[in-house]
Structures are given as structure tokens and as C-alpha cells.
Amino acid sequence: MWYMNEEREQLVKMIKDFAESEIRPFVKTMEETDAFPHEIIRKAGELGLIALWFPEQIGGMGKWLDYGLFLEEVSKISNCVGNCFASIPAGTSLLLSCGKPDLIGQYVIPTMMGQMVPASAQSEPVGGTRIQDFTCTAAIEGDELVINGGKIFCTNAGQADYYTVNCKTKPPYSAPFGSSCLVLVPANTPGLKIGHIENKVGWHGSSTGQLYFQDCRVPMSNLMMTMDMDESMTAAGAFGPAITTACCMLGGAEGVYEKTLAYCKERKHGDTPIFQKYQAMRHTFAELKMEIELLRSLIFGVLEDLDKGDYNISERALTAKVKGSRIFEHVASECIVLMGGNGTIVENDIERYYRDAKVTAIGGMSIYHLTDVVASQL
Ligand SMILES: Cc1cc2nc3c(=O)[nH]c(=O)nc-3n(C[C@H](O)[C@H](O)[C@H](O)COP(=O)(O)OP(=O)(O)OC[C@H]3O[C@@H](n4cnc5c(N)ncnc54)[C@H](O)[C@@H]3O)c2cc1C
Structure with a gap:
């Protein structure tokens, strides 16, 4: 990937380890009891993962792209936990821009350290x-x-x-x-x-x-x-939440895709894995992969521009959320079908991605509203 380097490879490895050890074991409990991931947020703060997004002036790393990698990896395992982390910039960016040192010291810095939830x-x-x-x-x-x-x-x-x-x-x-x-x-x-x-x-x-x-x-x-x-406040404030939510959609789509691909390479009809036996299935996977890669290019292009200080990205950020929502839902829906009857079974943990995809279309601003923002600028 064009945006990866040795440092980021190491970061992704650390995030993967964190997600496997801290998030995966908690997913079932969250699904069944609606338990809030306080402990996960606290540990991510301790590891400096939340600080990836926050500005250097207050002790953060100031890297949108690195935070995007974090949201993507976490969302592969749990789109919901990913969105909990995506809600942190949404809850603190205006607090940061108000520039009041007392509020920043009392609320923003503890949030960056995983000690407070906004x-x-x-x-x-x-x-x-x-x-x-x-x-x-x-x-x-x-x-x-x-x-x-x-x-x-x-x-x-x-x-x-x-x-x-x-x-x-x-x-x-x-x-x-x-x-x-x-x-x-x-x-x-x-x-x-x-x-x-x-x-x-x-x-x-x-x-x-x-x-x-x-x-x-x-x-x-x-x-x-x-x-x-007036409504312009919503439009102006929309790009941050839009791009962070889009990162979670990308991760969710990849997560369900990878699980389903592994299953179809394993599941046999006779002696042959269904992935090998049915060309139509391979084509479906190829189409899904292309959609995911299209979304990745859009999202990481926007994140890279933000890191360069180019904030002229509103329309692409909104596009990433609107198209990301459609792609996440489509990938999750197809994955249920690709797995056959097993795709419909709750314990197999595929349909969760589809349900989460529906919510991402509305939470943090509905995709119709964001499309309307783009339409109003035509
Ligand atoms: C899981 C979840 C988390 C959320 N988190 C937050 C949060 O943290 N903070 C917060 O303040 N809100 C939050 N929301 C609210 C969310 O922003 C609203 O649900 C959303 O803006 C739609 O508003 P509504 O539900 O009142 O629907 P309505 O306004 O009744 O919308 C009905 C329909 O009209 C469409 N619509 C509405 N406005 C427009 C428009 N301008 N152009 C085109 N179509 C439009 C909608 O997309 C929808 O299809 C959350 C919602 C959900 C579901």
C-alpha cells in the first residue's frame, strides 16, 4: 500500500495484537449484554492509540492517517468498538477548537489518555x-x-x-x-x-x-x-465524523470479507473447497475485493491530505462515508449468502457485520443528509 512504511507496519502489528487480545474476547459479551467497552478504551489510551489523532501541541501524534489505520484494524473485529473510538474526535474536535486551556486540560487530555469518554x-x-x-x-x-x-x-x-x-x-x-x-x-x-x-x-x-x-x-x-x-454548522462539522466513520466501514467490510473467504476456502463440496469449485463464487469475492480497495484508496487519500494540512477534502470525506456505508452493507450482505446457511447463524458472527452496517448509515449523520450536502453544492 502506498501509504505504508516500516513504522506503520509496526503500528498495525501492535494494533492487531491489541485488537486480538483486548477486543475479540469482549465481542460476544457486547453483543449479548450491550456492555460498554470502558476497559478497552482505557487500555487503548494507555498504549497511546487514542493519542494518534490528537494534536502534538497537547501531547498527541497529530496523525489522521495513523488513527485511520487504528480504526480500520479495530473495526475488522468490531465495527461497534471502532465507532466508539471514531466518536472521540467527534466529541472533542470542537472542544479543541474552542481553545480554552482549562477545558482542554480538564477534559481533552484525559480523553486522549483513555481516562474520560466524551x-x-x-x-x-x-x-x-x-x-x-x-x-x-x-x-x-x-x-x-x-x-x-x-x-x-x-x-x-x-x-x-x-x-x-x-x-x-x-x-x-x-x-x-x-x-x-x-x-x-x-x-x-x-x-x-x-x-x-x-x-x-x-x-x-x-x-x-x-x-x-x-x-x-x-x-x-x-x-x-x-x-x-443554521444548517451550515452541520455541513461544516461533518467531514471529521464522516471520514472516521468511513474508516470503520472499511474495517468492517474487510473483517467480514476475510472471515468469509477463509470459510469458503475451507468448506468442501466433495473433495473440493467451494471457493475452488465455483467460479461464480470467486468472481463475487473479486468484485467485493475491488469495492473494498476502491474505498481504501478514497479514504487514505483523504487522510494523507489532512496530514499535509490540506483541509479541502469535505466532499471526498462525505463521499467516503456515503459510499463506505453502501460498500460495507453490500459486502456484509453478500458474505451471508456466500456462507450459505451458516451465514445466517448468529453464532458464526457474520450477520453482526450486516446489522452494524445498517446503523453506520445513520449514526454520526445519515447518508441521505450527507448526500444532500453534496447536492446543495452542485
Ligand atoms: C446509532 C446512532 C447514533 C447516533 N449518535 C448521535 C450522537 O452522538 N449525537 C447526535 O446528536 N445525534 C446522534 N444520532 C442521531 C443522528 O444524527 C440522526 O438519527 C440523524 O441525523 C437522522 O435524524 P432523525 O433520526 O431525527 O431522522 P429524521 O430527521 O426524521 O430523518 C428521516 C429521513 O429523512 C432523511 N433526512 C433528514 N434530513 C435530511 C436532509 N437534510 N437531506 C436529506 N435527507 C434528510 C434522513 O436521512 C432519514 O432518511 C445518532 C443516531 C443513531 C441511529
Whole structure:
């Protein structure tokens, strides 16, 4: 691969060892009990794997591409765990860009070290993309912000140590704060309650749930940033989550492909492995492989550009998520068929990838919405 070198080969080997020893044994428990991977996150932090993405100024490695390799390898074994790690940049990038040293020291650095879990709470029942209709408010009272309202579909709900919450600035207090703001709310703040945790088709182990804020008070210093309320905020903030989620889709597609290929090379009809016996099957594998490699080229090209400081990648990042979602789902679906009856059996752990692929089409922004962002720029 053009982007690999000796250092990255060693990194990938270390990630593979980590994923085999820490993640694979936990997959069944996650599937069956929805257990959150706190311990996995803590260990990844200790090994410096989360720091791969964080900027050098705060002690990270500042490498999008290396973090992409991490997400890819982890997602081969568990797309859900991969997405837990993908949610870390989503939950901390705006916190970093607000540039407040206290918030960075208290929240971002422990997150980079795997000691804290972030969450990003934007979506409301009016529709995840209808920012202008959101009703959660932040009012200024003295040197505090008072939050009232609710959020839904928040990844890491009930498991996070802090939430970055998108609020409408409550009139008459909006000037000079813009019409909306992002506020950091620690999980243990009085007035914040965790509501229902959803039972999803996939991503078992990733907690997705509701938050309620009732006269929830945080100091004014927790105000991260203010902005004007419009949909461009969603579009502008979309490329980071889009490209990290796409890395997880790539890993998920590779993971299910590799398992299925190994099975078909082993499974015999008569004396011959079905992979050898049926040309149609080899062609299907070849098609799937081509789709995976196409996706890899797109994703790692974007990651390499980001590392060079070229941020003019929004459209390609959104394309990677939209096409990655389609490719992951298609590969997982075909793999079920390639394995025959055994592909449908839960214990064989193939259908999990298909269920996870469905969730990735929506979590971290739906692929229809991202397609609409691209369409609006035509
Ligand atoms: C597993 C999971 C994790 C999530 N994690 C988070 C999180 O951490 N934080 C958070 O804030 N939200 C999160 N979400 C919410 C997610 O962003 C929304 O579900 C998504 O934006 C769709 O919104 P909705 O569910 O309200 O559907 P609706 O808005 O009702 O959408 C219905 C349909 O309309 C389409 N649609 C909506 N808007 C547009 C548009 N502008 N252009 C074209 N089509 C459109 C949708 O794609 C969908 O097909 C998560 C969701 C899931 C399922």
C-alpha cells in the first residue's frame, strides 16, 4: 500500500495484537449484554492509540492517517468498538477548537489518555438535521448557564464523562452570544438526567440514548463557542465524523470479507473447497475485493491530505462515508449468502457485520443528509 512504511507496519502489528487480545474476547459479551467497552478504551489510551489523532501541541501524534489505520484494524473485529473510538474526535474536535486551556486540560487530555469518554449531544426529536428547530436552551444567569430541554440518539449516553451540548441561546440573552452555543456539561451535573437507552439493530455495546436537562447549571467558563443557528454548522462539522466513520466501514467490510473467504476456502463440496469449485463464487469475492480497495484508496487519500494540512477534502470525506456505508452493507450482505446457511447463524458472527452496517448509515449523520450536502453544492 502506498501509504505504508516500516513504522506503520509496526503500528498495525501492535494494533492487531491489541485488537486480538483486548477486543475479540469482549465481542460476544457486547453483543449479548450491550456492555460498554470502558476497559478497552482505557487500555487503548494507555498504549497511546487514542493519542494518534490528537494534536502534538497537547501531547498527541497529530496523525489522521495513523488513527485511520487504528480504526480500520479495530473495526475488522468490531465495527461497534471502532465507532466508539471514531466518536472521540467527534466529541472533542470542537472542544479543541474552542481553545480554552482549562477545558482542554480538564477534559481533552484525559480523553486522549483513555481516562474520560466524551459525547456529542445535538439531535432532538424534531429531526437530527433540523438545527433551526431545536428547542434545548441555554440562558445566562449571573456567571452561570442554565440549560433546559432534551436530546435524543446521543452516542455514549449514560457512559460519557461529559457532553458537548448544542443549545439555543435563550432570548433576551442572545446578544452578544449568537443564536446558539455549544456548552460542556459534566455527566454528574445536577439537573442532567439520562433517559431511555435504545435497543438498536446493531452496534450493541454502543450506548445510544436520551438526555434531559432541567435547570441544569454549569459555569459560564463551560461555554465552548457560540454561532448562528443554521444548517451550515452541520455541513461544516461533518467531514471529521464522516471520514472516521468511513474508516470503520472499511474495517468492517474487510473483517467480514476475510472471515468469509477463509470459510469458503475451507468448506468442501466433495473433495473440493467451494471457493475452488465455483467460479461464480470467486468472481463475487473479486468484485467485493475491488469495492473494498476502491474505498481504501478514497479514504487514505483523504487522510494523507489532512496530514499535509490540506483541509479541502469535505466532499471526498462525505463521499467516503456515503459510499463506505453502501460498500460495507453490500459486502456484509453478500458474505451471508456466500456462507450459505451458516451465514445466517448468529453464532458464526457474520450477520453482526450486516446489522452494524445498517446503523453506520445513520449514526454520526445519515447518508441521505450527507448526500444532500453534496447536492446543495452542485
Ligand atoms: C446509532 C446512532 C447514533 C447516533 N449518535 C448521535 C450522537 O452522538 N449525537 C447526535 O446528536 N445525534 C446522534 N444520532 C442521531 C443522528 O444524527 C440522526 O438519527 C440523524 O441525523 C437522522 O435524524 P432523525 O433520526 O431525527 O431522522 P429524521 O430527521 O426524521 O430523518 C428521516 C429521513 O429523512 C432523511 N433526512 C433528514 N434530513 C435530511 C436532509 N437534510 N437531506 C436529506 N435527507 C434528510 C434522513 O436521512 C432519514 O432518511 C445518532 C443516531 C443513531 C441511529
